[in-house]
Amino acid sequence: MTMSFAHLLELQTWLQAAISAPEQAPLQARAEHYLQSSESLDAAARLAIYQRSYRARLLQSFHAIFPGLLHALGHVALDAFALDFLQHSPPHTSSVNRVADGFAEYLHRTRPAFDSATGPDWTDFVIDLTRLELALLEVSEAAGLELTSASVPENVRQWSDAQLLRCQPRGVPCLRLLACHYPVHDYLRAVRADDSPRIPHARPTWLALTRLHYRLATRELAPVQWQLLSRLNGAITLAEVLETVTTLGFRPVPSLELARIWVGNFLVQGLVATAAPEQ
């Protein structure tokens, strides 16, 4: 490493830290060492322009990614959570859409102590909503089926039982599955419709998110359907999946005829693509 490169590295390391952690006095005290003052602004005041810009840009991104959370928490609380998260998980990717990657895990990790026996609480609602909004962002950006031709549901109805059991459907690349404590999808829909919703009552909610013809879609499934869909990975047969899901004890028991209807519906709804069975 040359001396000049070492100086550049030192300066950039300091400036990045000073911009992202304005509360750390030792970092701010170095401003005069690195920066010139102007006629009207001293070094600290010039540094503060970048500090405000950094904070504003990232918070603006959080507001754009989380309209539901913004409604539920308000600016002050969301910004406080976001800034604390960013302090521990600063951005690493070139896409500003990904500044909140890991935010749901952060909220879960730092949640207040709770008693699981009393059931889900407000914190669970916030975490569920965070996961939903991040998942929707992923669905909107991921590869979809728009440029491919999926099997049509009529095919599934025409398959023999043996063919159906041998088929190996797989979730589409933009499929995201969420098991929530609250019906946060209804809450978010109401926020988007400007209905000023209140926090709903807790209810186990099984969601499948996908994109169909470039439109985002959220489906609420029965637990047994969700369990079945989550195991359709294209590598194992429907027979194997049914055997596993049956052991979980959900109702209705996933018979072959129910599975035929569900897989057909999953296809229509853009949740799975099938690997057609051998004839």
Place this chain on the structure above:
Amino acid sequence: MAPAARLGLPNLGLGVGLRSVHLPRLLREWPALDWFELVSENYLECQGWRRHALQQVAERYPLVMHGVSLSIGSSDPLDSSYLAGLKRLAADINPHWVSDHLCWTGVAGRTTHDLLPLPLNESTLTHVVARIRVVQEVLERPLIIENPSSYVRFRADTMPEWEFLARMAQDAECGLLLDVNNVYVSSVNHGFDPWRYIDAIPAERVVQIHLAGHRHCGNYLLDTHDGPVSDPVWRLYGHAVRRIGPVSTLLEWDDHIPELDVVHTEVLKARAWLTRSTTEPMPDGAASAAQAELSAPDAVSAYPLLAGAQFET
């Protein structure tokens, strides 16, 4: 041998920044418009509707890719996966050129999502030139580098920005994207003569000009891209095109974005300045007269930092 004007790249006319909020109407109406500049990062990882829309826009309008994350001045290694993504996107949409900024965005694997200034000295110049050459090798096309707006200067600076840019462009054999608004914002913030800056830029390497709005924040200007172009910036643009000649000109509008018609109408104001630049030769002393306008009482009240500003000699 001197490079061809604009590095042989075409004059695309008057364009606007491609913004997601305009895409639905754009895809419905296909308005008559010279060209668009897209922010590369908005499309690198997207395989959804936005990317689909971009492909349709690319079939109907000339496009240019403008990046904000190359981080050409960072002490981190160049991000090879980012470069590979840029190259793939360029292969898909066939832009006339690819640009980014003279800046760094982060170190130690982090990004601030900001265009941070570099110390302007010999060692930074060597560092940046070497990296531009690598990027041009990877992308197999000239890179076009934009002057950023800035709010700090470093004690390690040993040369003005215009000298850095001119030497960088020559040594790296790259093009320049001259952001006239950034020149003006930085000139107020640092107290230099924006006319002198424009005069020092190697005209034959300027491939594109940026225009944008800025905001007055008391004792400094902020490059906000949230409104129309200010009168001082238009005058500086007039001076730039008089010196450089007709060149692709683009308006950036990124906050409080109005309808596409409004953005387009704003950039079309450049026509008058382009006409003047070709029909009215600048008389001797015109540059200093235009500069004097900035120091006139009305301008001083709008931008108090200019009052008593010391211009670099």
